Amino acid sequence: RFPYLCYRNGGGAFLIPYTLMLVFGAVPLFYMELILGQYNRQGPITLWKICPLFKGVGFCAVMVAFYVSFYYNVIIGWAFYFLVSSARSELPWLHCDNSWNTEQCWDATRANVTNKTELAYQGPLSHFTPASEFFHRAVLEMQYSEGLNDLGFPKWQLAMCLGLVYVTLYLSLFKGVKSSG
Helix, strand or coil: CHHHHHHHCCCHHHHHHHHHHHHHHHHHHHHHHHHHHHHHCCCHHHHHHHCHHHHHHHHHHHHHHHHHHHHHHHHHHHHHHHHHHCCCCCCCCCCCCCCCCCCCECCCCCCCCCCCCCCCCCCCCCCECHHHHHHHHHHCCHHHCCECCECCCCCHHHHHHHHHHHHHHHHHHCCCHHHHC
16 A cells, blocks of 8 residues: 555655665664574564563564565465466467457457457557456456455455465464475
8 A cells, every 4th residue: 555655645755765764774673683583593572582672673573574474475366366367278368358358458469350449559558458457357356446445345266366375375384484494
């Protein structure tokens, strides 16, 4: 949501404080915690027992990692959905003949033979590729949403892919990091 809000409100205005906080706050704190944790052989929560005043830093680091894992696991779920979708005899994002395609779908491989529109190509924002429409209209179904405040119902295929990602992560990590090697 943060990159979306930055884009909607000017974008560049947030670049300066974000870069300053990254350079002077986030990166030094990350490296300090990494070095101290490796030296003491402790995790982020137990590491900060050396200075109880900063014990909240360890909890914040765990919470940030927890939230970031949600984000990346959703992206891995999308990739898994694409992998399963690519197992068909013909890729669903290959042409503009699908039910989710719009009239702005531009099939560059067939020029004007199978396009739903007879208009000439007028740049990247006038037409969309079949792959782009597959992701936005068939996978995410963004045409049914009015924005970030209207998320709609979960798609069962994506929920199942996300569940498989979490099961795979659990099975690979439940005995500890040492066993995954």
